[in-house]
Amino acid sequence: MLLPLLLRALSPRAGLRSVPPALRPPLGPGRSFRYGGGRLGLTSAPPRPAGPAPPARYCLLLAGPAAGCVALGLLGTAARCQEAAVPAVPIPAVPEPAQPRPEPTFDWPAFWTFLRPQLLALSAAVVLALGAALLNVRIPVLLGQLVNVVARCARGPVTGYLQEVRRPALRLLTVYCLQGLLTFGYIALLARVGEQVAGNMRKALFTNLLRQDVAFFDANRTGQLVNRLTADIQEFKSSFKLAISQGLRSSTQTAGCFVSLYLLSPKLTGLLLVALPALVAAGALIGAALRSLSRRAQEQVAKATVVADEVLGNVRTVRAFAMEDRQAGLFCAEVDRAGWLSEQLGLGIAAFQGLSNLALNGIVLGTIFVGGSLMAGDELSPGDLMSFLVASQTVQRSLANISILLGQVVRGLSAGARVFELLTLEPSVALRGGGSIPSHSLLGRICFHRVSFSYPTRPGYLVLRDFSLTLPPCKTVAIVGPSGGGKSTVAALLERFYEPTQGTITLDGRDISSLDPSWLRGQVIGFISQEPVLFGTTIMENIRFGKPGASDAEVYAAAQLANADGFIRSFPEGYDTVVGERGTALSGGQKQRIAIARALLKDPAILILDEATSALDAQSEKVVQEALDRAAAGRTVLLIAHRLSTIRGADLIVVLAQGRVAEAGTHEELLRRGGLYAELIRRQTKDQS
Numbered sequence: 001m002l003l004p005l006l007l008r009a010l011s012p013r014a015g016l017r018s019v020p021p022a023l024r025p026p027l028g029p030g031r032s033f034r035y036g037g038g039r040l041g042l043t044s045a046p047p048r049p050a051g052p053a054p055p056a057r058y059c060l061l062l063a064g065p066a067a068g069c070v071a072l073g074l075l076g077t078a079a080r081c082q083e084a085a086v087p088a089v090p091i092p093a094v095p096e097p098a099q100p101r102p103e104p105t106f107d108w109p110a111f112w113t114f115l116r117p118q119l120l121a122l123s124a125a126v127v128l129a130l131g132a133a134l135l136n137v138r139i140p141v142l143l144g145q146l147v148n149v150v151a152r153c154a155r156g157p158v159t160g161y162l163q164e165v166r167r168p169a170l171r172l173l174t175v176y177c178l179q180g181l182l183t184f185g186y187i188a189l190l191a192r193v194g195e196q197v198a199g200n201m202r203k204a205l206f207t208n209l210l211r212q213d214v215a216f217f218d219a220n221r222t223g224q225l226v227n228r229l230t231a232d233i234q235e236f237k238s239s240f241k242l243a244i245s246q247g248l249r250s251s252t253q254t255a256g257c258f259v260s261l262y263l264l265s266p267k268l269t270g271l272l273l274v275a276l277p278a279l280v281a282a283g284a285l286i287g288a289a290l291r292s293l294s295r296r297a298q299e300q301v302a303k304a305t306v307v308a309d310e311v312l313g314n315v316r317t318v319r320a321f322a323m324e325d326r327q328a329g330l331f332c333a334e335v336d337r338a339g340w341l342s343e344q345l346g347l348g349i350a351a352f353q354g355l356s357n358l359a360l361n362g363i364v365l366g367t368i369f370v371g372g373s374l375m376a377g378d379e380l381s382p383g384d385l386m387s388f389l390v391a392s393q394t395v396q397r398s399l400a401n402i403s404i405l406l407g408q409v410v411r412g413l414s415a416g417a418r419v420f421e422l423l424t425l426e427p428s429v430a431l432r433g434g435g436s437i438p439s440h441s442l443l444g445r446i447c448f449h450r451v452s453f454s455y456p457t458r459p460g461y462l463v464l465r466d467f468s469l470t471l472p473p474c475k476t477v478a479i480v481g482p483s484g485g486g487k488s489t490v491a492a493l494l495e496r497f498y499e500p501t502q503g504t505i506t507l508d509g510r511d512i513s514s515l516d517p518s519w520l521r522g523q524v525i526g527f528i529s530q531e532p533v534l535f536g537t538t539i540m541e542n543i544r545f546g547k548p549g550a551s552d553a554e555v556y557a558a559a560q561l562a563n564a565d566g567f568i569r570s571f572p573e574g575y576d577t578v579v580g581e582r583g584t585a586l587s588g589g590q591k592q593r594i595a596i597a598r599a600l601l602k603d604p605a606i607l608i609l610d611e612a613t614s615a616l617d618a619q620s621e622k623v624v625q626e627a628l629d630r631a632a633a634g635r636t637v638l639l640i641a642h643r644l645s646t647i648r649g650a651d652l653i654v655v656l657a658q659g660r661v662a663e664a665g666t667h668e669e670l671l672r673r674g675g676l677y678a679e680l681i682r683r684q685t686k687d688q689s
């Protein structure tokens with residue numbers, strides 16, 4: 001009487017997670033960042049940490065055969081994909097070589113802070129789980145007693161049967177009910193604890209991510225960070241719940257049932273103790289081989305996913321080059337290879353399953369054979385043999401659960417370690433803290449004093465060298481120059497997205513590094529970029545993003561100033577129009593005007609316009625330019641532009657080349673000088689004509 005084998009083949013969870021990410025994971029608390037590749041170049045990265053959800057996992061849960069499970073439970077161990085090594089774009093300074101980074105270690109004290117509030121519910125769940133496990137140990141014994149009574153009655157008169165059988169049957173029924181109740185209790189409690197812990201971890205992680213330096217986001221892919229928030233926390237939660245429920249229950253059952261087995265028959269227990277370890281060892285060996293095959297199959301599925309992701313994500317380019325057939329061929333080849341490996345794995349699992357069935361049925365047969373001879377010698381009753389068989393099945397099932405659990409716990413711990421690594425990461429510049437200048441005395445005079453800067457992702461490559469510039473209050477200063485000359489970097493430094501490597505930036509004579517960054521960004525500087533980013537909510541909410549407490553009247557006023565009120569009111573829903581994901585339901589010019597309104601709502605003393613009109617067609621540019629001209633009045637404006645026609649009226653034009661101010665003056669002065677600016681104007685006029 002062998003319990004049926006349950007085959008639980010977990011469906012392949014091929015996800016982008018497994019796509020080799022070309023990025024360097026963040027470092028732990030108190031450590032400085034090591035950056036490798038730049039924005040364009042990807043250096044060979046360390047091996048991907050064990051992912052929470054391996055793409056294709058084959059795992060067998062054998063309710064009976066423990067050895068099979070012991071081996072196959074190990075199959076679940078996550079595969080690690082080696083990241084693709086892509087040659088870096090050459091840069092002047094040799095970057096620090098990418099080195100494989102050790103996996104982060106699990107931060108138990110940090111975990112404790114999340115667990116502590118749930119201690120009461122957790123303790124109750126542990127007690128209930130232990131109770132359920134102990135009752136499970138009792139069940140085979142009670143079953144044996146019932147069988148003994150039934151066997152005795154079978155030989156005696158039928159009239160006394162109900163009388164005899166009632167007590168042991170009721171006892172068994174009570175234990176069954178109690179066990180069901182306890183199981184319900186501990187699973188419900190654990191679900192609550194797990195959700196609370198995971199929810200709190202998610203909230204804390206998201207909050208901490210938002211505090212990080214911009215350089216951190218340069219070095220880490222958004223997809224991977226989102227994965228930490230979702231998949232890693234999910235994996236950690238599942239492992240945590242499993243460790244408590246299955247782990248506690250299975251180990252208690254194993255220990256308890258072994259005691260029962262020994263009490264029932266020391267001889268039969270000895271036989272089991274010889275057979276089980278041998279089976280476990282053989283299972284572990286075969287399991288290791290299958291695990292390696294499974295890992296290769298997973299990696300192959302991930303490769304196919306990479307191809308699909310790239311092709312579908314760039315379908316316009318594929319179409320433009322008529323490469324559909326070729327790309328489909330590439331994908332099919334990868335899928336075929338993955339299929340072949342998975343078939344091999346399936347074959348291995350099938351053989352293994354058959355062998356473990358045979359072995360474990362053999363154990364049952366052996367138990368009945370030896371048990372029968374013990375019964376013949378009056379050393380064992382039929383009930384005892386029944387109890388022995390059921391208890392040994394419980395042991396096998398528990399061992400199977402434990403073996404699967406081990407792989408799951410390893411994965412959960414490494415997922416948790418990755419989450420806590422980010423949770424405890426401290427930004428180099430806090431979001432808040434520092435002085436501010438009262439609004440009535442704020443002039444808006446900005447000075448860059450001999451600023452040098454290299455991006456943290458490209459240490460040694462100087463983007464700005466000894467850069468000095470003064471923006472007088474209420475004047476417009478335009479920065480022009482060749483692409484990659486460092487214009488946007490000047491704006492990013494003023495916003496304190498990065499800190500200068502050398503030199504200082506002052507606002508009204510005060511070093512901005514001593515000022516409160518949130519005050520600076522939230523109240524002093526308005527930033528309008530080339531690609532306005534809107535949120536998928538209403539126009540009203542998007543504009544109000546500039547100043548959360550603003551009244552409707554203030555929002556309307558800002559929209560009027562930004563030349564946006566007219567088109568907004570022409571929509572049937574007016575200001576309540578939902579702009580779609582990232583503002584897809586609006587034209588480029590409309591989006592830009594909403595972004596201008598958003599920036600103007602906080603009435604900033606300083607306005608940064610980073611190529612705010614360069615992505616627009618001539619018609620939209622005209623409307624947006626009008627809005628910008630209006631918005632610029634009475635503010636210090638830093639204007640970054642490609643189209644030189646938009647900056648003619650600036651009070652000062654600075655030509656930035658190779659990180660330095662190459663020349664500066666008004667439009668007329670620079671034209672007269674006949675230098676770089678005059679050359680840029682000449683080239684642009686030629687291009688236009």
Ligand SMILES: Nc1ncnc2c1ncn2[C@@H]1O[C@H](COP(=O)(O)OP(=O)(O)OP(=O)(O)O)[C@@H](O)[C@H]1O
Pocket residue numbers: 038039218455457458463481482483484485486487488489490
């Ligand atoms: N986040 C970043 N990490 C690393 N390097 C960067 C980053 N942003 C820009 N760079 C590099 O810094 C240099 C200056 O870039 P920046 O965007 O400031 O130039 P730009 O003058 O504004 O160029 P464009 O006119 O093309 O927008 C470039 O070599 C660029 O590759």
